[in-house]
Amino acid sequence: MSDAEAMLRLHGVGVRYADGTVALDAVELSVPRGQFCVLLGSSGAGKSTLLRAVNGLIVPSSGVVELDGQALRPGDLRSRGRKIATIHQGIDLVPRLSVLDNVLCGDIAALPLWRALLGRFGRARQRAACMLLAEVGLDESQLYRRASELSGGQQQRVGIARAFISRPPLVLADEPVASLDPRISRDILALLRRSARMHGATVLCSLHQIELAREFADRIVGMRGGRIVLDCAPQQLDDARLAALYQRGTSDAAVAAAPAAAAIEIEGLRA
Amino acid sequence: MSASDSVVAARPPQQWALRPWLRTRTLLLLLLLAALALVSARRTEIDRMFALSAEAVAVGVGGEGHSQVLDGLARIVGHLWPLQLSETRPVSRIENFDRAQLPWGSHLEVERRREQHLDPDTLQMTETTVEREVLVEPYGYLLHVLWLMVETLEIAAWGTLIAIVLAAPLAVLGARGYSPNRAVYALTRGISSLLRAIPDLVSALFLVLAFGFGPIAGVLALGLHTAGFLGKFFAEDVENAPRGPQDALRAAGAGRLELLRYAVLPQVLPSYIGYIQYILERNIRTATVIGIVGAGGIGQELKGRFEMFDFQHVGTILVVIFLTVVALELITGRMRARLI
Numbered sequence: 001m002s003d004a005e006a007m008l009r010l011h012g013v014g015v016r017y018a019d020g021t022v023a024l025d026a027v028e029l030s031v032p033r034g035q036f037c038v039l040l041g042s043s044g045a046g047k048s049t050l051l052r053a054v055n056g057l058i059v060p061s062s063g064v065v066e067l068d069g070q071a072l073r074p075g076d077l078r079s080r081g082r083k084i085a086t087i088h089q090g091i092d093l094v095p096r097l098s099v100l101d102n103v104l105c106g107d108i109a110a111l112p113l114w115r116a117l118l119g120r121f122g123r124a125r126q127r128a129a130c131m132l133l134a135e136v137g138l139d140e141s142q143l144y145r146r147a148s149e150l151s152g153g154q155q156q157r158v159g160i161a162r163a164f165i166s167r168p169p170l171v172l173a174d175e176p177v178a179s180l181d182p183r184i185s186r187d188i189l190a191l192l193r194r195s196a197r198m199h200g201a202t203v204l205c206s207l208h209q210i211e212l213a214r215e216f217a218d219r220i221v222g223m224r225g226g227r228i229v230l231d232c233a234p235q236q237l238d239d240a241r242l243a244a245l246y247q248r249g250t251s252d253a254a255v256a257a258a259p260a261a262a263a264i265e266i267e268g269l270r271a
Numbered sequence: 272m273s274a275s276d277s278v279v280a281a282r283p284p285q286q287w288a289l290r291p292w293l294r295t296r297t298l299l300l301l302l303l304l305a306a307l308a309l310v311s312a313r314r315t316e317i318d319r320m321f322a323l324s325a326e327a328v329a330v331g332v333g334g335e336g337h338s339q340v341l342d343g344l345a346r347i348v349g350h351l352w353p354l355q356l357s358e359t360r361p362v363s364r365i366e367n368f369d370r371a372q373l374p375w376g377s378h379l380e381v382e383r384r385r386e387q388h389l390d391p392d393t394l395q396m397t398e399t400t401v402e403r404e405v406l407v408e409p410y411g412y413l414l415h416v417l418w419l420m421v422e423t424l425e426i427a428a429w430g431t432l433i434a435i436v437l438a439a440p441l442a443v444l445g446a447r448g449y450s451p452n453r454a455v456y457a458l459t460r461g462i463s464s465l466l467r468a469i470p471d472l473v474s475a476l477f478l479v480l481a482f483g484f485g486p487i488a489g490v491l492a493l494g495l496h497t498a499g500f501l502g503k504f505f506a507e508d509v510e511n512a513p514r515g516p517q518d519a520l521r522a523a524g525a526g527r528l529e530l531l532r533y534a535v536l537p538q539v540l541p542s543y544i545g546y547i548q549y550i551l552e553r554n555i556r557t558a559t560v561i562g563i564v565g566a567g568g569i570g571q572e573l574k575g576r577f578e579m580f581d582f583q584h585v586g587t588i589l590v591v592i593f594l595t596v597v598a599l600e601l602i603t604g605r606m607r608a609r610l611i
């Protein structure tokens with residue numbers, strides 16, 4: 001794949017939290033246009049951190065993030081918000097806001113401040129929101145219901161509608177099905193994939209379920225200890241590669257079983 | 272970490288150190304508190320309070336003997352009753368009095384009063400009967416008091432509105448994550464606690480000097496004092512609003528004001544309404560007494576009548592205040608049930 005086709009490119013991106021944790025360590029990653037790329041890795045591997053470094057919620061301590069060949073300026077969340085949409089882990093809709101307003105908020109960066117504050121989103125945008133809500137499988141009766149009154153699966157559908165309303169070239173999803181049961185998880189990922197295809201968006205989605213990753217990904221990128229340790233097609237994800245990705249040393253059980261060895265290993269990862 | 276930790280951890284459970292029921296430190300603290308309470312009780316006559324109250328209860332239950340407290344209460348209650356409902360004014364003192372058009376429900380009476388004079392010629396006291404015509408409005412005083420109660424409610428409402436308006440910037444600038452910097456944050460929180468620290472009765476005293484007698488001082492005193500409360504409550508709710516939705520909108524490109532409007536306000540609104548309701552109730556209660564320092568409302572009348580020993584008038588005022596507060600409890604209780 002040549003860099004010209006890359007929708008998203010991370011070059012030497014490192015993130016060090018205030019407490020000294022190195023959550024990303026000089027990550028190199030290039031995602032071509034239109035790809036459904038899945039980030040796999042156990043808890044604490046740095047998946048959320050990577051996605052937040054891309055959407056700007058975290059300012060990386062080093063490296064560059066490029067979108068469509070252009071380096072993103074750190075701090076400018078407004079212009080970034082118009083090109084990159086994010087679907088977050090767990091509840092991230094505003095619970096007491098209506099379904100419609102939640103979706104419209106996805107396009108807030110495109111509005112002048114006064115119109116946003118007065119809630120004047122405009123008829124055209126409201127229509128677009130209705131179309132998207134129908135696309136993700138909600139109906140008119142849910143338009144003005146509070147987000148908190150919907151089931152988990154329905155909430156994540158609204159989250160998908162909110163992500164696509166700004167017609168973003170890149171959609172990030174951080175464990176979008178973490179709190180859903182397996183059947184609904186499958187539906188939601190299928191919906192995300194279909195929507196991305198329809199709107200021509202590139203997707204970078206983190207997951208911790210290997211089966212789901214195998215089923216939906218065009219490509220699987222494995223993370224461990226803030227580094228990319230695996231990059232392959234879903235068919236190539238065999239037991240040996242998985243074993244390398246989920247090596248003991250990062251889970252609490254392993255630490256308890258072999259304190260000395262695990263401590264050394266963690267130190268090695270965080271150095 | 273340290274060596275001693277691991278030694279303790281290594282002991283068998285039969286030897287693990289268990290804390291005594293009362294530790295010396297706790298015991299000393301309790302003794303200190305008891306000593307303080309004893310000293311303070313002497314100063315505030317708590318012992319006498321108990322003695323007098325016990326005596327009152329004993330006399331009240333047994334029905335014999337004398338109790339200073341009961342006698343005092345009975346004297347006051349006796350003076351409060353019957354309530355003063357009517358208003359009687361001499362016609363000669365009413366401006367532009369029109370005999371043909373008396374106020375609704377009122378009538379004229381002739382009042383005879385004996386007056387004693389010193390006759391300058393004989394140097395004897397002589398008694399004469401003076402007649403004067405008076406206008407009697409049977410519920411005149413009650414209406415006057417009710418009207419003052421309405422003014423009191425208005426003072427409370429405006430005070431609360433001012434508090435809300437002042438609290439809005441105090442909340443935004445005093446919430447971590449929305450305050451532009453630490454200095455502004457500290458300053459804003461400082462202003463909020465300063466406003467809370469000045470009792471409204473005290474600030475009303477000064478505001479009466481600045482703005483004159485009447486409701487302005489009351490409105491401002493209530494507004495400033497309770498803005499300190501609302502500013503703190505509002506700010507703390509902004510700080511504790513769930514982060515997830517805020518991050519989601521931030522990632523979508525929302526600025527601070529948009530975040531407040533769409534990710535914070537919808538979430539905190541129910542508790543804000545609760546705070547405002549509480550502050551309004553509190554302001555109504557305080558507005559009934561703030562007139563005592565001359566800041567308008569029913570309290571001003573209460574103080575005037577009390578000082579003139581017009582206890583029947585005082586009785587009417589107290590009954591109106593009491594009924595208003597009870598009605599308020601009923602109404603707000605119902606409103607709360609509907610909102611939640």
Ligand SMILES: Nc1ncnc2c1ncn2[C@@H]1O[C@H](COP(=O)(O)OP(=O)(O)O)[C@@H](O)[C@H]1O
Binds near residue numbers: 017049
């Ligand atoms: N705000 C934070 N402050 C300090 N450390 C953090 C913070 N967020 C995450 N971390 C640490 O960074 C590492 C990566 O976390 P994260 O990106 O959330 O992993 P994942 O999403 O793969 O579970 C973990 O060790 C985690 O404990």
Ligand SMILES: [Mg+2]
Binds near residue numbers: 047048175
């Ligand atoms: Mg995560």
